[in-house]
Amino acid sequence: MRILDSTAVKRQAIRSGRTRRQEIRNLTAGLLFVSPWLIGFLLWTIYPVLASFYYGFTRYDVVRSPYFVGLTNYTDLVVKDTSFHIALGNTLYLVIIGVPAGVVVAFLLASILNNNIKFRPAFRAMFFLPSIVPAVASAEVWRWVYNPRYGLINSIVTSVGFRAIPWLSSPALAKPSLIIINCWAQGTAMLIFLAALQDVPRSLYDASLVDGANALQRFWHVTIPMCTPAILFVTLTSLIGTFQYFTLGWLLTEGGPKQATEFYSIYLYRNAFQYFKMGYASAMAWILFIVIVVFTVIVFRSSARWVYYGGEAQ
Amino acid sequence: MRVQQLLSDERPVDILRGKAGSVNNLAIGDWLRRLFLYVVLVVLSFAFALPLLWMISTSLKTDPQVYHIPPIWVPNPIRLMNYPEVLTQVPFGLYFLNTLRYALPSVVGVLLSSSLAAYGFAGIRWRGRDALFFIAICTMMVPFQVVMIPLYITFKHLGWLNSYKPLVIPAFFGFPYYIFLTRQFFLTIPSELSDAAWVDGCSPFMVYWRILLPLSRSVLVVVGLFEFMAAWNNYLGPLIYLNRDELYPVALALRMMRSTFVEKLAWPYLMAASTMVVLPVILIFVIAQGFLVEGIALTGIKG
Numbered sequence: 340m341r342i343l344d345s346t347a348v349k350r351q352a353i354r355s356g357r358t359r360r361q362e363i364r365n366l367t368a369g370l371l372f373v374s375p376w377l378i379g380f381l382l383w384t385i386y387p388v389l390a391s392f393y394y395g396f397t398r399y400d401v402v403r404s405p406y407f408v409g410l411t412n413y414t415d416l417v418v419k420d421t422s423f424h425i426a427l428g429n430t431l432y433l434v435i436i437g438v439p440a441g442v443v444v445a446f447l448l449a450s451i452l453n454n455n456i457k458f459r460p461a462f463r464a465m466f467f468l469p470s471i472v473p474a475v476a477s478a479e480v481w482r483w484v485y486n487p488r489y490g491l492i493n494s495i496v497t498s499v500g501f502r503a504i505p506w507l508s509s510p511a512l513a514k515p516s517l518i519i520i521n522c523w524a525q526g527t528a529m530l531i532f533l534a535a536l537q538d539v540p541r542s543l544y545d546a547s548l549v550d551g552a553n554a555l556q557r558f559w560h561v562t563i564p565m566c567t568p569a570i571l572f573v574t575l576t577s578l579i580g581t582f583q584y585f586t587l588g589w590l591l592t593e594g595g596p597k598q599a600t601e602f603y604s605i606y607l608y609r610n611a612f613q614y615f616k617m618g619y620a621s622a623m624a625w626i627l628f629i630v631i632v633v634f635t636v637i638v639f640r641s642s643a644r645w646v647y648y649g650g651e652a653q
Numbered sequence: 654m655r656v657q658q659l660l661s662d663e664r665p666v667d668i669l670r671g672k673a674g675s676v677n678n679l680a681i682g683d684w685l686r687r688l689f690l691y692v693v694l695v696v697l698s699f700a701f702a703l704p705l706l707w708m709i710s711t712s713l714k715t716d717p718q719v720y721h722i723p724p725i726w727v728p729n730p731i732r733l734m735n736y737p738e739v740l741t742q743v744p745f746g747l748y749f750l751n752t753l754r755y756a757l758p759s760v761v762g763v764l765l766s767s768s769l770a771a772y773g774f775a776g777i778r779w780r781g782r783d784a785l786f787f788i789a790i791c792t793m794m795v796p797f798q799v800v801m802i803p804l805y806i807t808f809k810h811l812g813w814l815n816s817y818k819p820l821v822i823p824a825f826f827g828f829p830y831y832i833f834l835t836r837q838f839f840l841t842i843p844s845e846l847s848d849a850a851w852v853d854g855c856s857p858f859m860v861y862w863r864i865l866l867p868l869s870r871s872v873l874v875v876v877g878l879f880e881f882m883a884a885w886n887n888y889l890g891p892l893i894y895l896n897r898d899e900l901y902p903v904a905l906a907l908r909m910m911r912s913t914f915v916e917k918l919a920w921p922y923l924m925a926a927s928t929m930v931v932l933p934v935i936l937i938f939v940i941a942q943g944f945l946v947e948g949i950a951l952t953g954i955k956g
Binding site for chain 1: 721723792797800905949
């Protein structure tokens with residue numbers, strides 16, 4: 340009996356030794372495999388993030404070494420710099436109006452495609468294509484579409500007898516014009532929604548039919564709730580992207596007219612690479628970072644109330 | 654499964670029709686609703702295509718045709734010469750090559766690094782793995798603007814400005830988005846396959862190289878295409894790191910052409926150049942549509 344016990348103990352000891360060795364081997368193998376990313380993470384993320392945090396407290400023009408100025412950059416931004424306030428406001432406008440607009444357009448396109456229709460791949464391709472047009476090309480094309488006299492829209496508008504619409508040249512219309520371009524290029528979000536829509540179990544629709552729900556009720560009470568995880572995902576990614584909105588604004592309006600499209604990233608770029616105020620721009624970058632994190636957390640927190648994760652325990 | 658559904662175009666649930674009804678149920682109202690659906694589809698897809706059609710149409714016009722009101726859609730005569738004239742007025746070929754000179758290496762880098770890291774995050778169980786993966790995902794929230802300035806200064810000190818190194822070398826360390834995509838795909842591969850190889854005494858690297866990679870061709874194509882298109886579209890990166898014309902990729906060059914073509918045929922030339930910038934991306938889409946759709950569907954799956 341005792342002998343048996345001791346062999347069992349021994350066997351167990353051997354086994355745990357083996358598992359520990361196995362564990363260490365797994366750990367080294369795992370770390371080896373992720374090491375490219377890990378090193379890159381330290382070099383291209385952690386170091387620059389910390390460095391820009393430091394630069395944020397300095398005056399730095401690249402030529403001379405950084406000069407510590409404490410919180411001056413931050414207080415200047417918050418208290419003095421009206422261009423900064425305008426840029427932040429413009430970007431919030433884009434986030435609060437442009438992001439939901441894009442999500443709605445993408446979701447509607449996906450819902451239309453999700454019907455039993457012929458030539459679905461062709462229609463899907465038509466809706467998707469604009470999203471892969473390079474931003475520079477899309478900027479040139481829309482600059483021409485929005486051309487005040489001979490552009491696609493205004494030449495039709497004026498030939499019908501209406502007055503030309505000052506798309507990009509009016510401070511009031513410049514931001515909506517950019518949002519329209521954004522809604523045009525929603526292909527990726529649309530495909531994510533389409534995948535989510537096709538995952539909605541048929542049985543739910545059948546059940547709602549039995550309950551006598553009409554098409555609109557089914558859309559509102561079955562389709563949308565079942566797609567909320569995808570809506571959350573698209574909203575978050577597009578939120579993060581929109582806060583960094585640069586290329587189209589830079590190429591189409593360069594911040595104008597009257598700073599109506601001076602977005603956060605554009606003003607930051609100016610400070611860094613036109614005025615060479617690297618410290619000031621770094622402080623701006625950190626404020627942007629914090630704003631993005633705050634918005635992401637708010638959306639995530641609120642998601643507990645409106646995102647429905649089906650049967651999965653989340 | 655879902656992805657296959659999306660590709661094979663199986664009949665989805667029909668919101669408008671509701672029940673898959675018999676022929677008798679196909680009333681006139683139903684038929685009208687279908688007609689309405691197709692009208693909406695055709696109108697919408699036409700609207701989405703308009704800017705690109707307008708681009709192509711303008712690229713084939715002469716000067717008076719451009720400034721005609723109401724607009725001309727199919728120019729007569731068609732001026733195909735705009736294309737060769739653009740190609741001779743600016744070194745467009747050089748700009749194309751420049752773009753390829755950093756796009757292709759970064760595709761290679763991303764393919765190697767992302768699949769390695771994804772295997773580390775999906776194929777092997779080790780302490781701290783999930784925490785580290787969570788961190789990797791969180792770094793997608795870090796805006797480029799935060800790292801842009803220190804990176805610029807570092808690259809300046811390294812003497813990498815006005816070279817493609819800043820655009821290529823980071824790709825060899827992997828980007829979280831691609832790692833995430835590849836990992837999601839690896840998770841769908843049954844673990845029995847790699848378990849069997851482990852039992853047979855294969856090293857983790859052999860399992861990765863011999864078993865997972867050959868099965869993952871589709872996700873690798875997707876990651877490669879995404880990176881190629883991202884490199885092709887990238888504007889801010891080249892804008893910061895490159896300031897010599899002869900190094901410009903098409904993205905920067907197209908912007909520069911605004912001041913090159915200022916007099917006659919400015920818009921036709923610009924639209925012809927734009928068409929040539931858009932064309933490769935559209936070709937990729939036409940060839941690899943299935944892969945792209947599948948890849949984007951994979952993004953939406955929560956891990």
